[in-house]
Amino acid sequence: MKRVLIACGNGIATSTMVAMKVREALKEKGIEVKVEQCKLLEVPAKGADYDVVVTTGRYDNTTNLQTPIVSGMAFLTGINKAATVDEIVKALG
């Protein structure tokens, strides 16, 4: 099963919301995923174990993580949601 990592500042609030929304959106597309949450600080260490990382909050990929990183802001603001879902689906391959 594909794995998605959701990261936000504290790893507790916005990532919880986004995790739920991502799971729902992918389910609608018939894609089942394992979704986990973490803080943005933890992405360099954990990101490699996932197929895509979805962030709320800016993430500078200074460690050159190879895992695709998608901004999940659309799930909070509602702007560009469909495009974001497509981006995630594409990243999952």
Add this chain to the structure above:
Amino acid sequence: MSSKMYDKSCVFLNVEANSNEEAVRWLAEQLYEQGRVKEGYLTRIIEREAEYPTGLLCGAINVAVPHTEVELVNQKTLGIAVLKKPVQFHRMDAPEELVDVSVLFMFALTEAHAHVEMLQKVFEFIQGEGNLEALTKADTLEAALQVLDEKL
């Protein structure tokens, strides 16, 4: 349904603030005075806003969603402050950019990864057409509470 999401005593209109720190501190102080958060929350929430800003660019009316660690919270609370005039917050997804924020939704959560329903309701409210406009146009607390009762 709605009254579970927020407490009437935590909704404030016409909040005066000249900076995002002021706005965040003021709302946090209201929650503290009601015993809902610990004293440490007051400083930590401002620090957190500086580290990981919560300004959201939503469209015509923008919001901020300040929140911080669960250890500093006594009681799960949603604090809502409608600002008298918009104040600049840094954007969550682009911290070097500023956005004019008119409403603060302060989450005081007692558990990590929980409160999904409350978070979902708030973001649905934020995204729902006309909700923020109705909230910011309300000229009395009763009118604002009515908007929240219906839409949140």
